[in-house]
Amino acid sequence: MAAPGTMTRLWITFGSPINNFLHVWTIIYQYAPVKLRSYLKSYIHRLVDHFNPYVQLSIHEFTESHLGRNEAYRFVKAYLSANSSKNSKKLKAEVGINSKGLVISMDEHERVSDTFNGVQVLWLSCKVESPLSNSHYSGPEKRCYTLEFHKKNREMITESYLEHVFNTGENINRQNRERRLYTNNSSTKQYSGLGKQWSSIVFKHPATFETLAMEPDKKQEIVEDLLTFSRSKDYYARIGKAFKRGYLLYGPPGTGKSTMIAAMANLLNYDIYDLELTAVKDNTELKMLLIDTLSKSIIVIEDIDCALDLTHQRNKNEDKPLNSDKGKRKADKEPNVERDSKVTLSGLLNFIDGLWSASGGERIIVFTTNYVDKLDSALTRCGRMDRHIEMSYCSFEGFKVLAKSYLEVDAHPKFDFIQQLMAEVNITPADVAENLMPKTATENADVCLSNLIRVLEVKSRGHKEEGTR
Ligand SMILES: Nc1ncnc2c1ncn2[C@@H]1O[C@H](COP(=O)(O)OP(=O)(O)OP(=O)(O)O)[C@@H](O)[C@H]1O
Numbered sequence: 001m002a003a004p005g006t007m008t009r010l011w012i013t014f015g016s017p018i019n020n021f022l023h024v025w026t027i028i029y030q031y032a033p034v035k036l037r038s039y040l041k042s043y044i045h046r047l048v049d050h051f052n053p054y055v056q057l058s059i060h061e062f063t064e065s066h067l068g069r070n071e072a073y074r075f076v077k078a079y080l081s082a083n084s085s086k087n088s089k090k091l092k093a094e095v096g097i098n099s100k101g102l103v104i105s106m107d108e109h110e111r112v113s114d115t116f117n118g119v120q121v122l123w124l125s126c127k128v129e130s131p132l133s134n135s136h137y138s139g140p141e142k143r144c145y146t147l148e149f150h151k152k153n154r155e156m157i158t159e160s161y162l163e164h165v166f167n168t169g170e171n172i173n174r175q176n177r178e179r180r181l182y183t184n185n186s187s188t189k190q191y192s193g194l195g196k197q198w199s200s201i202v203f204k205h206p207a208t209f210e211t212l213a214m215e216p217d218k219k220q221e222i223v224e225d226l227l228t229f230s231r232s233k234d235y236y237a238r239i240g241k242a243f244k245r246g247y248l249l250y251g252p253p254g255t256g257k258s259t260m261i262a263a264m265a266n267l268l269n270y271d272i273y274d275l276e277l278t279a280v281k282d283n284t285e286l287k288m289l290l291i292d293t294l295s296k297s298i299i300v301i302e303d304i305d306c307a308l309d310l311t312h313q314r315n316k317n318e319d320k321p322l323n324s325d326k327g328k329r330k331a332d333k334e335p336n337v338e339r340d341s342k343v344t345l346s347g348l349l350n351f352i353d354g355l356w357s358a359s360g361g362e363r364i365i366v367f368t369t370n371y372v373d374k375l376d377s378a379l380t381r382c383g384r385m386d387r388h389i390e391m392s393y394c395s396f397e398g399f400k401v402l403a404k405s406y407l408e409v410d411a412h413p414k415f416d417f418i419q420q421l422m423a424e425v426n427i428t429p430a431d432v433a434e435n436l437m438p439k440t441a442t443e444n445a446d447v448c449l450s451n452l453i454r455v456l457e458v459k460s461r462g463h464k465e466e467g468t469r
């Protein structure tokens, strides 16, 4: 983008006296009485249209068809903010909705130029005057961005340049916005008019793949799989496959399944929809919940075995409700949870890969379970969930990751003994993490490692005693 001063000069050399003339008239126009204004406006427009080789395209803050905000305006604003904050002299700062920090954008009546494929365009930020501006109208001010370009470039601008602006702006907005963690409301709450389908809070979980205790190769493979997926929109479109990916995470409690979901969301910058299946009334409601999720999100169903009839019943009764005895037991513990969910296995399978599942695009679906063997084969069969990831007991490699993040040690004389003990017994990463965490200010790395050794030795003794029985 060129600096505004350079741009003004460029614009003049481009033989745009009409624009300069317009600029003068704009000032006169601002101070003229209302009736004279509308007369001047239509007169100037007709005159300018006749000679002007430049086309103007306006992007308004609000849509005309309904009272919603215009997404395109938000994308242009983000696109221009990134550039104008370096080049414009008149800027404004706002705290954006759902935004991480201050949003800096160009102020009203500020111009900034942009070049795309060697073609120069001009953006102008304007305030749209309300027809009621002379009355006591006190609604929000409406703004628009106007794009000016030479008519010979019309096709390129409307087809390629605007797409480039919208995509870049959307990405910038996504990077800057606060991510959210959603949970579904129970049907009773929705139907009593008390709420929407999903409630959300700001998602702030510190988990990353770096701090996740796991075999390094396996971890790297998962990270690559996720990144490849997020970059494969065109590929999925080309092969005619819905742009979504399914993961089944299984393993004993405390092995990091939930932690990995948080790390996935942080890696890809996605929102999380934590779906409580026992609170979903029936298959139709499940479908509605799916439709109401946004793109670039992870839909999670934790402990799928608790919500699902896990006794391989599908062949006997495909549409049997999913809240099995275990699911009911879970619901019993939570008084607000709907107890008469009629969601069926086939409804859930439809949710994963039926026609509706493709709506909304870029999505990851994650199921977690402690008992993979008990899941219905329809859920685990090849192709249903793209990847099955076993989260297992802590390996020595996993321990080293935890020691690094909890104690900031890469090596220690006690590591060899810990490695030896870990080869003998099973310990979850959650237990290792718990023991590595200093409990008092005086507990240093050496003390914490000794605590872990003590726990491992107790487990090892128990293990040996069991073996001799
Ligand atoms: N692989 C891991 N890497 C790092 N920390 C872990 C890992 N596994 C567990 N933890 C620690 O243990 C805690 C519990 O782990 P988490 O909730 O992710 O386990 P889970 O597998 O989801 O268990 P559950 O099956 O009971 O839901 C986490 O908050 C984290 O601090």
Ligand SMILES: [Mg+2]
Binding pocket: 257, 258, 259, 302, 368
């Ligand atoms: Mg969990």
